[in-house]
Amino acid sequence: MRRFLLIFLSCIPAFAQKPQAHFLEDSVMVGKEIKLAMSYTHSSKSDVVFPDSSYDFTPFKFVSYELFETKTIDGKSLDSVVYTLVTYELDSVLYFQPSIKYLISGEKVYADSAKVYLKSSIKGTPRIKETVPLFVVKKDLNLPKITYYLIGLFLIIFVIVAFFGDWFKQKYRLFILERKHKRFLNDFKKRALRPKLLNNNERAVQEWKMYMEELEQEPISTMSTSELGKLYQNLPLEQALKTFDSAIFGGVISEELPMAYNVMQNFAVRRYRQIRRSGAHLHRS
Template sequence: MKESYLNKTKALVWLLLCFLPFPSWAQLPAITVEGFFLRDSVELGQSIKYVLLSRHSPQAEVIFPDTSARFAPFELVRKDFFPTRTVKGISTDSTVYTLRTFTLKPIQSLQLTAQLFFSGDTLNLTTPRDSVVLIQNVTTVQEPLLLKSATQLRPVPEQFNYLYWALGAVAASILIGGVWALFGKGINLRYKLYVLQKDQAQFQSRFQTSRERFQRGKTLDQLERAIILWKNYLTKLEDTAINSFTTKEIVTYYDEDERVSNALKVCDRAIYGNIISDDEAEETFALNQLADFSASRYVLIRDYLRNVASSR
């Protein structure tokens, strides 16, 4: 009896569902959703396009699957959507999905679900299933696989890696800048001292050669060359245009130093007065005094640079 009562209850509910009006259902807009591949076959890993198309009334809102949806057995590569077009009261939405597959099934199908939003309700709309055939390029696989012992290599053109070189240049610049910030003053001082020592040794050698030539030849030309060489060296050492000074200006610049004053007077008298002593001892002594004076100026400037560096 209990079972008979349940059957009657179900029949009554069914009748109510059949004849009870549902206004919200009657007001649902007409809508069609379809999805299909643009080709009927695809190779492994090859891209293929799938079109999802919806036609509906303008008041309906249809949402297509986004990139987070499931497209198995395919993988989503790109999604291209197009604006809604409405012609004669019919709106058309379309989206093209670029897919690829790495599944070995001979026939692979896809079915997507769109969503309809209407009057605060959501309705899922599923497309008919569409399939593609996988092109089998390898029909048989030999077991075990044979490996080639030698392969002809193809030449690959060399390419300049601008990014790595740019990063290397930046790193080198930072390293050099850091080293220079830490040791730049010391390196600069050592270089200046090296240049001073090199110029002094070169001057002494050339001045000694000019002095010996004067002693052998006893010519005013050799004496004048020795004086010019001495003035040019002091010009570079003092960083002052000594070679353009007169004898009086040079003596004044060096605070009336007796060695400079006496030596230049002897040399000027010999050069401009065309007078050389018989044994040339006076001129030779003057040249020796000038050589000693230049050596003392070198020592003075060298020690000055060292003291300035150590005081910092």
Template structure:
């Protein structure tokens, strides 16, 4: 048994080494330095044999010490034997390390499994806003006459503050739940309107390019992020199978299977936008259900 495991591990190492020789992802920052909170662009490119399937990391990947904003994917370029893919990531950092590094992987699909191949490590310098702080401060004397305000009437202030606190607590006890529900419903409505507008734009783009896997993957992430908010579950970390196991198999099984086949199986569909229209209808029903739950308390 132990010998079989050792042989399996050795085979995996040899296979990974072989892939690494054929696929060498290259990552690079588009500038040499960055300030805290400033946006910076990072490019990732890879060249690989035409018969292979390679996927770039998306918004669910951990970009630490950087924060992810957006991914821009470029159309593949091919020759007789190889494919060249590239993407640009918009990032920012709130860390203060003087040198900050990033290394991103690409995923080589092997049937139901995948092999991780990492790019080179690139660095960017953190630009400090305050370079030097003086050891001591010099104060300037001012002996001119200054008007001083009268003493503050603390007893009246404390009395008024006490009355205000009592009224606030009383109002909260009487109207608190109603106020909280209205605030929650308002936030839910604004979040859904924002999602609906963004999702509708994505469907229009997919109608224009039904086989663009980058667009399809980006649209699926937008849907998962919104579902996280209304269902309070980590949809962005769930696979399609795990989502269906939450009780949505009847509504979503065929839709999610079609989308997965397009992203991971490279199976084109001339009516891919209809799957996202079905997701849009499903999301509206879930939003309306959550609104009723809040109103009925």
């Protein structure tokens, strides 16, 4: 190998302006190593750097290299290196154009492309003979595996219910409580816009009592105004209920009716917030 390299390098014209690159074999097989010789003649005052393992050797891959000692004659230096490369490409002809770089200026100088032929390891035309007929295997139901996953799922659900069941129940009840409260406020505010309609006022009181009954978990809908006054000990609320009684039973549409709507609505909102904060409604449910 060294003798062949020396013969190759001796054939390079003196003081060449381009790097010289040449494969030491004319053909290569996929996955087999091949040698690439490279040399460059330059001024002895300049330093050059040959490609190393970080260089892109496509369509080859770097394996190793052997760098030879610089030879200087009459102010001209000859640097040379032999690379061991390998390829996995399938093209019939492979080309590679390496370059050297001046150390100080960083300038790159490219060599002429080196060429090598790909030699197939298969002789003749490959032929595939069908020896076994195609047989489609049906997928069986993997009962043990499904059972394993079901048991695991049930265990996870059991742990979640055991440790977080109360928390989930509380969150759900709070959600239902809030939704009913918003629905009540929406309907009650609409009725407050029509205080002069007798049927509207009667329905407003009924809906208020039904909502308070569900909120308090007490038979509010069956209580009279005096009984509600004793229960809540709230004078403005009792006066508002009396104003509604006058409108419903006596047909007296008082100017205080809009204020009565406002008092009953504010009282329901206040009780909702108190019960939600204390959690009393959740514990009783």
